[in-house]
Amino acid sequence: MKDRYMEVFILGCIIPIVLGAFALPIRRPRIAPWVAAFGVWLGCGIAAVPVIRALAGGVPLSLQIAWNMPGGSLTFGLDGLSAFFCLPILLVSPLAAVYGCQYLAHEKKPLGPVSFFYNVLTASMLLLLTARNGLLFLVIWEVMAISSFFLVIFDDEHAHVRQAGWTYLVASHLGTGALLVLFALLGRQANSLDFDLMAKAVLSPTMAGILFALAVIGFGTKAGFIPLHVWLPEAHPAAPSHVSALMSGVMIKTGIYGLLRIVTMLGHPAAAWGWTLVIIGLVSGILGVAFALAQHDLKRLLAYHSVENIGIIALGLGAGLLGLAWDQPVLVVLGFGGGILHVLNHAIFKSLLFLGAGAVVHSTGTRDIDHLGGLIKSMRWTAATFAIASAAISGLPPFNGFVSEFLIYLAGFRGVRADAPGTVILAIAVGGGLAMIGGLAAACFAKAFGIVFLGEPRSSHATHAEEVGAAMRWPMVVLAAACLGIGLLAPAVVKMVLPAVRTVAPATLPPELMTTTMGSLMGIVCMSTALLLLAIGFYLIRRSLPRGKEETATGTWDCGYARPTARMQYTASSFAQPLTDLFKIVLGTRKQGSAPSGFFPQRATFETQTPDAAREHLFVPLFRLIDRALSPVRRMQHGRIHEYLLYIALVLILLLIWKAGGRS
Amino acid sequence: MLGIINRVKAFFAGRQGPSVWQLYHDLFKLLQKASVYSRSTSAVIRLGPSVVLACMALATMMLPWGELRAPVTFVGDIILLAYLLGLARFATVLAALDTGSSFEGMGASREVQFAALAEPSFFLGMLVLVLHFGFSGLSKMVSEISLETWRTSGVLLILVGCSWFVLLLTENSRMPVDDPNTHLELTMIHEVMVLDYGGPDLAFILYAASLKLWIFAALVVNLIVPMHSLAPWLQAPIFLLGMVFVMVLVGVVESILARQRLLQIPKILIGAALLSLIALIVRLMG
Numbered sequence: 032m033k034d035r036y037m038e039v040f041i042l043g044c045i046i047p048i049v050l051g052a053f054a055l056p057i058r059r060p061r062i063a064p065w066v067a068a069f070g071v072w073l074g075c076g077i078a079a080v081p082v083i084r085a086l087a088g089g090v091p092l093s094l095q096i097a098w099n100m101p102g103g104s105l106t107f108g109l110d111g112l113s114a115f116f117c118l119p120i121l122l123v124s125p126l127a128a129v130y131g132c133q134y135l136a137h138e139k140k141p142l143g144p145v146s147f148f149y150n151v152l153t154a155s156m157l158l159l160l161t162a163r164n165g166l167l168f169l170v171i172w173e174v175m176a177i178s179s180f181f182l183v184i185f186d187d188e189h190a191h192v193r194q195a196g197w198t199y200l201v202a203s204h205l206g207t208g209a210l211l212v213l214f215a216l217l218g219r220q221a222n223s224l225d226f227d228l229m230a231k232a233v234l235s236p237t238m239a240g241i242l243f244a245l246a247v248i249g250f251g252t253k254a255g256f257i258p259l260h261v262w263l264p265e266a267h268p269a270a271p272s273h274v275s276a277l278m279s280g281v282m283i284k285t286g287i288y289g290l291l292r293i294v295t296m297l298g299h300p301a302a303a304w305g306w307t308l309v310i311i312g313l314v315s316g317i318l319g320v321a322f323a324l325a326q327h328d329l330k331r332l333l334a335y336h337s338v339e340n341i342g343i344i345a346l347g348l349g350a351g352l353l354g355l356a357w358d359q360p361v362l363v364v365l366g367f368g369g370g371i372l373h374v375l376n377h378a379i380f381k382s383l384l385f386l387g388a389g390a391v392v393h394s395t396g397t398r399d400i401d402h403l404g405g406l407i408k409s410m411r412w413t414a415a416t417f418a419i420a421s422a423a424i425s426g427l428p429p430f431n432g433f434v435s436e437f438l439i440y441l442a443g444f445r446g447v448r449a450d451a452p453g454t455v456i457l458a459i460a461v462g463g464g465l466a467m468i469g470g471l472a473a474a475c476f477a478k479a480f481g482i483v484f485l486g487e488p489r490s491s492h493a494t495h496a497e498e499v500g501a502a503m504r505w506p507m508v509v510l511a512a513a514c515l516g517i518g519l520l521a522p523a524v525v526k527m528v529l530p531a532v533r534t535v536a537p538a539t540l541p542p543e544l545m546t547t548t549m550g551s552l553m554g555i556v557c558m559s560t561a562l563l564l565l566a567i568g569f570y571l572i573r574r575s576l577p578r579g580k581e582e583t584a585t586g587t588w589d590c591g592y593a594r595p596t597a598r599m600q601y602t603a604s605s606f607a608q609p610l611t612d613l614f615k616i617v618l619g620t621r622k623q624g625s626a627p628s629g630f631f632p633q634r635a636t637f638e639t640q641t642p643d644a645a646r647e648h649l650f651v652p653l654f655r656l657i658d659r660a661l662s663p664v665r666r667m668q669h670g671r672i673h674e675y676l677l678y679i680a681l682v683l684i685l686l687l688i689w690k691a692g693g694r695s
Numbered sequence: 696m697l698g699i700i701n702r703v704k705a706f707f708a709g710r711q712g713p714s715v716w717q718l719y720h721d722l723f724k725l726l727q728k729a730s731v732y733s734r735s736t737s738a739v740i741r742l743g744p745s746v747v748l749a750c751m752a753l754a755t756m757m758l759p760w761g762e763l764r765a766p767v768t769f770v771g772d773i774i775l776l777a778y779l780l781g782l783a784r785f786a787t788v789l790a791a792l793d794t795g796s797s798f799e800g801m802g803a804s805r806e807v808q809f810a811a812l813a814e815p816s817f818f819l820g821m822l823v824l825v826l827h828f829g830f831s832g833l834s835k836m837v838s839e840i841s842l843e844t845w846r847t848s849g850v851l852l853i854l855v856g857c858s859w860f861v862l863l864l865t866e867n868s869r870m871p872v873d874d875p876n877t878h879l880e881l882t883m884i885h886e887v888m889v890l891d892y893g894g895p896d897l898a899f900i901l902y903a904a905s906l907k908l909w910i911f912a913a914l915v916v917n918l919i920v921p922m923h924s925l926a927p928w929l930q931a932p933i934f935l936l937g938m939v940f941v942m943v944l945v946g947v948v949e950s951i952l953a954r955q956r957l958l959q960i961p962k963i964l965i966g967a968a969l970l971s972l973i974a975l976i977v978r979l980m981g
Contacts, residue, residue, distance in 0.1 A: 427782040462818040470811030477788040486795030554769030565749035576895040609808040
């Protein structure tokens with residue numbers, strides 16, 4: 032029986048682009064984004080039908096369009112892996128679109144273009160996940176990169192935004208370069224660029240290793256593995272907040288998707304691949320959160336947390352790959368399962384955090400944590416949802432982050448065999464690493480939430496803050512509910528991940544392991560529910576306790592000091608200082624300031640700044656070197672078009688001669 | 696529990712000390728008082744104590760008494776246990792920041808720093824047990840510790856036990872990490888975070904703190920005492936006896952050690968993690 036679900040999916044991808052194009056020429060700033068957002072809702076609603084069907088039925092869909100293109104055919108497919116990665120897009124993109132309508136409402140400039148590119152980005156991500164041909168994949172990949180580039184430089188009147196966009200464009204294209212080589216090499220081995228045929232190619236171990244390294248570089252740039260993460264902390268703060276939510280929550284996951292997709296094509300993985308990912312995961316996880324601790328810019332802090340969470344995902348995938356290499360189904364299922372589930376979880380809480388940060392920026396006009404404070408009183412909804420997301424990203428129960436981290440822990444501990452030292456090292460890496468990342472993340476979000484929302488306002492920005500409007504509030508509430516929902520429905524959600532895992536690795540858990548895993552998850556769910564009920568119960572008891580006695584309100588205990596001011600509160604920098612000092616060597620925080628002097632000290636200043644180490648010490652020198660090496664070539668670039676045409680003609684003729692010469 | 700520690704400390708100081716049940720008197724009195732809130736605070740500080748207490752109560756339910764299984768047990772429950780403690784800490788820290796006091800900020804900052812360092816050593820110690828007994832629920836794992844285990848791999852148990860005892864001292868803000876009796880806000884860690892509580896809230900916090908002490912002590916006792924070799928009816932009394940012993944030990948440590956400088960504490964914690972790591976290596980070699 033031929034069903035038409037795949038066509039429905041493609042239709043769902045085209046609608047946002049069409050409606051986005053309608054919105055493009057609309058000059059009224061109030062209408063354009065709503066038209067485009069309607070397109071996103073409609074498109075995602077339609078595309079959700081085949082995705083849910085693929086997740087439930089598990090039958091891979093595919094569609095081949097009769098159209099000749101070089102190196103294969105125009106094929107789309109939707110299997111468990113694609114369908115699961117579609118979920119975060121379908122959830123986050125419509126919500127962020129509505130949020131964006133209100134977020135951008137005060138802008139003076141026409142909003143048509145930004146709405147259009149937002150829709151293109153959404154559609155291209157959906158299409159990318161279903162592309163089953165190397166060339167098609169690369170074209171969509173490029174569309175995705177370009178449309179997100181235009182979104183990043185929305186505020187292009189600021190120099191730093193243009194600079195960030197430039198960094199993003201360069202990084203993104205370097206990654207694409209690696210992918211181009213990857214697909215060219217793999218395509219030559221398989222004699223086709225179709226994914227199905229590429230998967231059948233027989234590769235020598237060296238070749239497979241090279242291809243895997245290329246995939247890590249190419250997809251890792253998008254995902255944000257350290258040290259390829261340099262564009263994240265630049266681009267995310269520069270972009271409008273709903274765009275950062277979409278990019279950080281969802282778009283960087285396409286890198287993870289690509290990596291997994293390539294892994295399915297390379298045959299039996301070597302243990303070294305798994306170790307590579309585990310090490311990348313540890314480094315990205317720990318350094319990501321360490322850099323995050325040192326930031327004052329709220330959105331930059333969140334960007335570094337994306338690096339950290341990508342690290343956690345990489346840890347899970349690394350465990351899964353090692354499981355494949357060692358033939359241990361426990362590691363495979365729990366490692367890949369945890370990693371892939373964390374993709375969804377991170378998409379939810381990270382986009383929620385970016386939306387929350389956007390709400391803060393929207394109503395205070397500053398991203399500097401040390402200028403904020405006390406916002407919980409004026410922005411209750413934002414504060415509550417931000418608190419939930421903070422707990423979730425720190426991996427605390429009863430929220431979703433805990434479920435995926437729990438799976439990865441289980442992978443580490445379950446896989447341990449006393450006779451195989453490798454498994455023990457993996458368990459140390461997973462157990463110790465995750466525990467440390469979790470602890471540091473909790474520290475960092477205690478800082479972010481505590482300093483921004485609690486205490487007293489530290490500046491006039493924060494004093495005059497107001498709650499944001501309904502269109503910005505409700506998306507956050509929905510996402511926060513999703514955080515809790517996944518935490519409480521853990522077994523059901525984990526069942527949804529399994530088809531995705533099966534696509535990557537045709538391994539199933541032995542039945543008794545499956546039941547104990549589900550049992551553990553049920554245990555977590557019961558405990559989480561009990562936790563919620565108990566906490567509420569205690570709170571109610573607590574409320575009823577001081578029978579008839581009045582609550583007194585007074586100042587915070589100040590040690591008898593006469594006139595405390597809001598500026599005396601602990602700041603973000605002071606809160607993080609003990610931890611950042613531990614990572615002094617890598618962080619390279621610059622401190623400048625003047626100590627108070629004299630008998631009646633008048634002024635003292637203190638400032639810290641933490642630039643990105645990879646940018647400062649790796650890429651800046653590297654690009655300077657390349658720049659110097661290539662400067663002679665610059666003479667060829669002089670802006671005379673007819674000479675450029677001559678170059679093109681010369682190259683074409685040379686190609687023709689080469690090809691013709693090869694034939695005869 | 697706290698009562699025993701205080702009695703031991705009083706004994707060392709040559710005083711008579713408060714009653715062993717003093718904590719309960721305090722709790723009862725606090726529960727009847729009205730509360731005072733700072734004008735800087737919000738709902739966070741009102742919710743905080745309930746969340747903390749709920750976490751601790753649940754975590755306590757996951758602990759076995761020797762072979763007597765815990766009310767709640769499933770494979771991997773120890774991970775949940777660690778994260779419940781994490782959630783409690785997160786709630787305390789947020790509530791502390793809610794007051795906007797710089798002392799509480801300091802305490803919060805120190806607390807999260809030490810926690811981030813303490814957690815890896817907890818999991819490393821866990822890993823040693825996993826290697827030895829296979830991975831299952833906490834109740835099942837500790838019920839397999841017997842005299843036989845002591846004979847074959849006593850070193851492991853001692854190393855992990857020491858490492859977890861240091862964690863007990865750290866997590867419950869005892870000497871040499873934190874001085875629970877100090878009256879100088881600048882030097883406190885846990886106590887300074889709860890400065891602004893009063894009445895029932897303080898009661899909740901105090902009770903949660905003593906539950907936490909119970910949790911860590913129970914972990915150490917379960918690890919060290921070879922429950923499997925004891926007759927079933929003996930296990931519960933022996934377990935309680937072990938708890939008393941651990942408390943006495945804490946009291947002794949408190950009395951004879953001076954408080955370390957804050958900067959030294961990361962070194963203590965990393966030392967504890969190294970003990971567990973050594974245990975791991977010993978396990979792998981033998």
